[in-house]
Amino acid sequence: MHNLIRRIILSRLPEGPTLQVQGERIIIVDYCNASLDMHLELDVQHGYSFNETIFVHPRLRGQGYGRALVEAREELAGELGLTVLINKNRNPDFWRYMGYEKLGRIRQMYLGNKLGIGFQPHSMYKDLR
Numbered sequence: 030m031h032n033l034i035r036r037i038i039l040s041r042l043p044e045g046p047t048l049q050v051q052g053e054r055i056i057i058v059d060y061c062n063a064s065l066d067m068h069l070e071l072d073v074q075h076g077y078s079f080n081e082t083i084f085v086h087p088r089l090r091g092q093g094y095g096r097a098l099v100e101a102r103e104e105l106a107g108e109l110g111l112t113v114l115i116n117k118n119r120n121p122d123f124w125r126y127m128g129y130e131k132l133g134r135i136r137q138m139y140l141g142n143k144l145g146i147g148f149q150p151h152s153m154y155k156d157l158r
């Protein structure tokens with residue numbers, strides 16, 4: 030599983046940042062350097078990816094790095110049959126543009142209990158199962 034994650038991330042993203050993949054039930058993926066940062070947590074048992082953050086340094090924005098980060102994670106989620114939750118949404122316009130949909134309050138409460146995670150306002154999701 031960890032090798033599959035490394036293969037997908039590294040095949041789609043620029044070299045330079047370091048990639049760490051750790052954990053067993055919750056697999057934590059960190060891909061970062063001073064200019065690019067992506068963190069995500071995969072719960073393959075329950076079928077969800079969550080607690081994601083992505084960051085592109087302001088001087089590199091508008092050149093496709095943000096899309097590359099999102100698409101690498103979406104390929105991974107598709108391969109593993111996961112629904113992606115943007116439960117810490119700091120940029121609703123970006124996620125809406127990338128095809129994510131609003132996650133209703135009742136579903137937030139249900140998933141919060143099931144997965145043990147918190148949801149901020151404007152939480153969104155994309156089903157890649």
Ligand SMILES: CC(C)(COP(=O)(O)OP(=O)(O)OC[C@H]1O[C@@H](n2cnc3c(N)ncnc32)[C@H](O)[C@@H]1OP(=O)(O)O)[C@@H](O)C(=O)NCCC(=O)NCCS
Pocket residue numbers: 081082083084085086089090091092093094095096097117118119120122123124126
């Ligand atoms: C959001 C962020 C990751 C985008 O990174 P980026 O490298 O500039 O993104 P890209 O150049 O790959 O743009 C991808 C697409 O998203 C669009 N886009 C970028 N920022 C957008 C925004 N705020 N709202 C709507 N669409 C946006 C671009 O127009 C582009 O469209 P296209 O591929 O169809 O031409 C970057 O601005 C950032 O790090 N922001 C601060 C942290 C943040 O908001 N993270 C996301 C929430 S956790």
